[in-house]
Amino acid sequence: MEFKRVVVTGLGALTPIGNTVPEYWNALVNGVSGAAMIKSFDTTYFKTKFACEVKNFDADGFLGRKDARKLDPFVQYALFSTEEAVKDAGLDFDKLDTSRIGVIWGSGIGGLKTFLDEVVNFAKGDGTPKFNPFFIPKMIADIAPGHISIKYGLRGPNFTTVSACASSNNSLIDAFNYIRMGKANMFISGGSEAIINEAGIGGFNAMHALSTRNDDPATASRPFDLDRDGFVAGEGAGTIILEELEHALKRGAKIYAEMIGGGMSADAYHMTAPHPEGLGAALVMKAALEDAGLNPGDIDYVNVHGTSTPIGDPQEIKAIQEVFGEDAYRINISSTKSMTGHLLGAAGAVEAIAAILALQHNIIPPTINHFNDDPAFDPRINLTFNKAQEREVNIVQSNSFGFGGHNASVIFKKYQA
Template identity: 65%
Template structure:
């Protein structure tokens, strides 16, 4: 069976540094930090009092009041990003067979705000079980792709992938595989997350995973910097329209890049820490190269997972050096979480979009907030503090999640 080619024809983003794809891209190339004091709840007693929230988002700008109340913030953000991607692709203008258009979405946590509110109300109500009838539908992680399919009548493959912070990269890889197998003509894929809540911040604080740089939030996410002290929690959504090449060409779609490979692996090491030698990271990138049937020297750019944690920011570059050898220093590397924070299950989607835009515009966004590079981090080309022009043929986007889940998506200039 001959596998079909898969291309990207639409992009949508709702992020801490821009509420549309174009705003997000402008924020990236200009090195804007999305970190600021938390406004979504009173964080004054928490170890971390800042996050990368989506700014100026009012659900009532996008939904009527009754509709908005039926959705958790995670779903609200996701549907807005998906709407932009679908409109951007002009897919509906071609009147596609909706039975062959799917939605595959990623979310690591899902409706955490709803879960927290409902359980808190139950406790405050002296244990009287008065739950909102929409509690479960709002909370479950798979509701977003269901709602997107209902909005458009898309009846193709529809589900959510859950692999912690690798979730939306897993969704993208699943969408790619289904399309190249001919199981659909187009799939809306991406991810959303809205975990800037008391439970989210408190939980990650208890793990000592997040930065506590409350005196300087904007520079708190600092991948590869000697003074990094943990990740900055972010929220938002990213969406792409993936399409079988012939279907896209037939309708005259604009093509932003091609998806040519996907790698998956496990660290098999620790619940929350990466393998110190980056063995799972090495394997996931190698698997992506083998899937795309290209050699390591073809890679021009890597959008790293680069969360600004002490261990992860050493293990990932080590794996790059081990896999790419002498070519490693020719690769333009960046860590866009320095600007967006860590969007957990939505990270792969928003960073995949950044990678596609870098290919399309021949411009690699910076890794901001470098003050002093950690001497334990291998010397590579990290695109510190300023965007760099570069012609990119092949690029990777890495995302890794608690539990040792690793995903790598490989894109190519079309």
Template identity: 55%
Template sequence: MKRVVITGMGVIAPLGDDVNSFWKNLIEGKSSASLITRFNPEKFRTQFACQIENYQPAKFLDKNEIKRSDLFTQYALIAAGQAIEDAGFDVGKMSPFDIGIIWGSGQGGMETFEMQVKEYTRSGFEPRFSPFFATKLIANMAAASISIKYGFMGINYTTVSACATSNTAIMDAFNYIRLGKAKIIVTGGSEAPIIESSIGGFSAMKALSARNECPASASRPFDKQRDGFVMGEGAGALILEEYEHAKARGAQIYAEVAGAAMTADAYHMTTSHPDGLGALQAMKFALDDAGLKKEDVDYINTHATSTLVGDVSEAKAIYALFGARKDLYISATKSMTGHLLGAAGAVEAIICIKSITDNIISPTINTQDIDEEIPKELQIILKESISHEVKVAMSNGFGFGGHNAIVVFKKHL
């Protein structure tokens, strides 16, 4: 098996539109939640989200890319562009078939779908659809657009596994490269769900927090008073590269992908297994795949979205595997970023990698009174970041339908 390393990263998210600003705001413990301005939310149970403020696509994309792309694809192009530039590989010196894209999105072009259906209704049921409707809508178009823009002709497809989507994409990219099927893969995920249908749908099922009076403190993972997640948006991108290829071209190497695994809960459409059995086994499989022991893990970026069942089941799974370790730290960064659905895993992978490169563990904010069902032995980092050497970081991702996807990163030596 070939080794796989990370040589580039990019992000656009509510906390920042590049990796440095995003990381700075994250480790400073800033919340990105505020009242929704994208549409009038007054009639909705939940009226706030973590949104990218003052988004100006013309800063990043040309007018044709903007016109022909749904917002989730625009975010993908921006994050992927940053990561490609960061990696600094010379496309002219490579076969275009050696570079692929495996991208993820849980919802795809929902904004386009919503807008076109509204327009169809307003037009008196005349068939007035944009010629870009189908191509803006379908979830694979982010991967396709990156490929077309940069001329990458290798592996190209999209993964969908709800909120585990980006971890699934990263895992697939990892496996293709270590099997020798590609030299470089652009991977990650993007989501643009701050629209009426998404907010309305998740709000109707009471998955979202309804703390409209205090959005900044609404996402409170593991807390007794948690009442649901806060919707987020954006994209995260990583360049995964075969180690010898990266070494030969003198690339900067941020970290190494050590292992990954998936399981299913086979339990419920929206609720994770109450005892975290699927999550527990996925973490075990991922460590086995990485050839690591549970004692090797220094940090876990939890999926913890601030839902009643999900937070407890994940905490139980972590405790069942790792026990009462005082040197294993965990944090729930969705307390700051919101939940980016299919893009969450990509953004949180970047957080894990930055924890390894900078030896800083970001905090869980807003959590004041930890639920009694959360094992008290867990070392949850609250309020402020800490300095701590991180050699191995685990990124947990779980999705509606019972999808569990775990990726393990380690310091490159």
């Protein structure tokens, strides 16, 4: 079977460091941290009091107060970033076959805020089951692509991928495969997450997963630094329009990049910890390279999972050294989570956008907040510390790993006719 080519024709982003793609990219290149003290709830009794929250997002202004109340924030975010991507791609759905346009969306948790609010309200009551009629449709993880398809009248394949922090990379891979096998012309794909609330922060605190650097939130996400102490929670959404090449050319679409491969693997090791030898991470990068028909030496930049956890960061670099060999010293590596925090199920999409823009601009966004070298990392590896670097970028790879041992990696290259 001859696969069809798949290209990126639209981007949308709602992040802790910018509410549009241009704002997001400008903040990445300039090393802006999105971390600050949490404003959305009282953190008095929480071990972690900061996060990378979305800023200046007006759900009522975007959706109208009545409709906004029917949607969990993770769906509001999804609709917002998707509107930008649809406009960016110049899509007029009245002129397209919407039965061949689908939505595949990733979210690791879904409507956590809705679930929390409804359970708290019930617990405070007299035992009478007084639940909001929108409770279930606001909460379920699959509802985001449902709302996107309803808004734009898209009748192609429609579902959610749920694989923790690998969710939106999995959504991109699924969309990529449907298009290249000729089962659809286009997908709206990506992911969203909204877990900065009492349950989200409290739950990750109970796992000792979050940084507790409350005295200096802006520098708390410090991947690969000797003094990293956990990840910083983030929220937001990223949308990528994937389209079959001939379909895109026929409608005169601008093309950001070509998606050429995706890999998936499992650690089969532990509920939350990565494999100590980076086995799953190595397998998924090899799988993506094989799918794309590439050698390790073809990659110029890897946007790593790089969460700023003591055990996670070394395993990923160990895997990169195994997969890339001597080329590990030639490529650029960076973790944009140092700026955005960890967007969980939305991380893959938001970071894939960063990788695609690195291709566009020949600029590697930095890993900020590096203060002290960790002897666990070979100093010959270019982790792009603290400052963006210019270089020729032709092919990029972006990794996402999730609780449960889920791993997904995607590869994009500069488009050539």
